[in-house]
Amino acid sequence: MKKFYITTPIYYVNSEPHIGSAYTTIIGDIIARYKRLTGYDVFYLTGTDEHGQKILQAAKEKGKDPQLLCDELSEKFKKLWEDLNITNDYFIRTTDPNHMKTVQLFVSKMLENGDIYKGIYKGWYCVPCETYWNEEEIEIDENEKQVCPSCGRPLNFVEEENYFFRLSKYTEPLLNHFKNNPDFVEPEFRKNEMLKILESGLKDLSITRTTFNWGILMPNDPKHVIYVWVDALINYISAIGYERDEETFNKWWPADVHLIGKEINRFHSIIWPAMLMSVGLPLPKKIFAHGWLTVNGQKISKSLGNAIDPREFVKKYGNDVIRYYLTRDIVFGKDGDFSEENLVQRLNSDLANDYGNLLHRTVAMVVKNFDSIIPKPEEILETDKILIEHFENLLNKYYAYMDSFKLTYALEEIWSYIGNINKYFDENKPWILAKEGNKKRLATVLYNTLEAILRVATLLMPFMPDSSNEVYKRLSQNVKPSEVFEKKWNVLKSGQKVTHGKPLFNKIDLSKFEKIAVKKEKQDLQKQNTEEGVVLISFDEFKKIDLRVAEILEAEKIKKSEKLIKLLIDLGELGKRQIVAGIAKYYNPNELIGKKIVIVANLKPAKLMGVESQGMLLAAKINDKLTLLTVDNDIEPGAKIS
Secondary structure, three states: OEEEEEEEEOOEEOOOOHHHHHHHHHHHHHHHHHHHOEEEEEEEEEEEOOOOOHHHHHHHHHOOHHHHHHHHHHHHHHHHHOOOOOOOEEEOOOOOHHHHHHHHHHHHHHHHHOEEEEEEEEEEEEEOOEEEEEOOOOOEEOOEEEEEOOOOOEEEEEEEEEEEEHHHHHHHHHHHHHHHHHOEEEEHHHHHHHHHHHHHOOOOOEOOEEEOOOOOOEOOOEEEEEHHHHHHHHHHHHHHOOOOOOHHHHHHHHOOOEEEEEEHHHHHHHHHHHHHHHHOOOOOEEEEEEEEEEEOOOOOOOOOOOOOOHHHHHHHHHHHHHHHHHHHOOOOOOOOOOOOHHEEEEEEEEHHHHHHHHHHHHHHHHHHHHOEEOOOOOOHHHHHHHHHHHHHHHHHHHHHHHHHHOOOHHHHHHHHHHHHHHHHHHHHHHHHHHHHHHHHHHHHHHHHHHHHHHHHHHHHOOOOOOHHHHHHHHHHOOHHHHHHHHHOOOOOOOOOOOOOOOOOOOOOOHHOOOHHHHHHHHHHHHHHHOOOOOOOHHHHHHHHOOOOEEEEEEEOOOOOOOOEEEEEEEEEEHOOOEEEOOOOOOOOOOOOOOOEEEEEHHHHHHEEOOEEEOEEOOOOOOEEEEEEEOOOOOOOOEEEEO
16 A cells, blocks of 8 residues: 655644644645545654743743643643544654654764764854854844844853754755755745755754753763754654664655644754754655744734634634635645635635535435435436536546645635536526426436535545535445545445435624634633723723823703713814713813813714714713813823823
């Protein structure tokens, strides 16, 4: 059997998983499912990265032992992948004893080969990225401080005794490998970024630290801890038994593809291959570096409230919908935005209307006209042949796109074919055939439509396994999905009973639609209520409020109102305005004239008792007592309060 070894990056356990960290894992699962479907023996690896200074700092901040923190967060990743129905074959942790032994063995081989030496490291280090940067690589911020070119945060200048890897030795071998294997790194523009680094010449890499001890100790020199990235990269071979299980290792290595985010491309496309060259192992066949994911146009961040647990999206929209949207709207390899508005549009249009409704109305006609039994097809006409030919064309494109990880293009071709099926159904007018009593032709049209739907469901199995299995169930088909790829038309078994259930996908009412991020923000604000009942807001939110000093020029009660007074106020450079305030029970209009009060100047205009108010005054109230907020000393109207 053909084999396929696919990996995701191992995720750093310094924070909770979110939709961004789930993205690569979902993509990996789609590819792994596709390969299994087409006859491959697949090993799909994911896991967690648990060493390094950043983990140690996070543990100290929480007052926890670092191993305990790693255990808790690693378990959250494992549970998330289970809940998202990820079909990984193994979950590796860098604190696993077997992995730690493998790392020491690997580094020992590099030492024996003369590729590691001891020296003094002087340079810049980013703790959040766990990355060393050369002087020419760092950036300078507006305060003339050295910052990380990757994350933009301040760098630490480090001077300490380190072990170094002779990375410079592998500049030419790597350039030759890139030249001889043009598809080694994808997409093309990511490969070109790596070539630019190689062509400028590589420098030796510091691979140990001595300022902390949370990591794997250097063989025969326990004062040194192995650099977290060296440790992490070795997971790809420790998971499959390197120097521990020769048969398993030889079966799977080299990996067919490492799926990674673009920010760690240098580690995977340059440092990792050089390490493998050092110990004499073959290089992975492909590194595929995808872009960053934003949510509703914003970078994923806890402070922005959009670092949302993917289960929240799944709970609202369904696992298949999330998987479909991530691959249909976001081109794998490029930066993309997870937009809930676009997701809902895809759900309502593509999934509910185009696909789900097609199944629903076809099955309904089989129930009505053939007592729920799938009929046998009769004479095949030209229109039927066209439908069959379109699928054969689709299948060839599907293979090509899936094998090259162009998942979006594969889905576009499938939906184009779904359009062909709907067109076939509408043009053959089965409802007219039923009315005319033309059962033979009706049987053929309904059979071909269901056959096409079954084949679409099969192609969609890697993307949407739950709904595809539901299609098989509703059509009572126990055929192996792999047979659908192998067999010609008429794989659908006649005589089976169909089930006319609820719609395959539920549409979202746009008039009642509320984004999860907005709902979460409201919930977070409610949770922030203090014991006194005060809602906490951020400083950025407070800065949006424009508070000004205003002088009251005129005041009069509003007719037919017991509590409203209309005020004409002077706001200096902002001019004169009219505001309405509910203070008639506490102040007579005459005593208000000349007072310097505080108002919100950037409030949207509103009408009270038909009178427009262009702002809101501030007052303090307790029980039945109300007092206007005024200024301590005399100041010009329009003065801004800050």
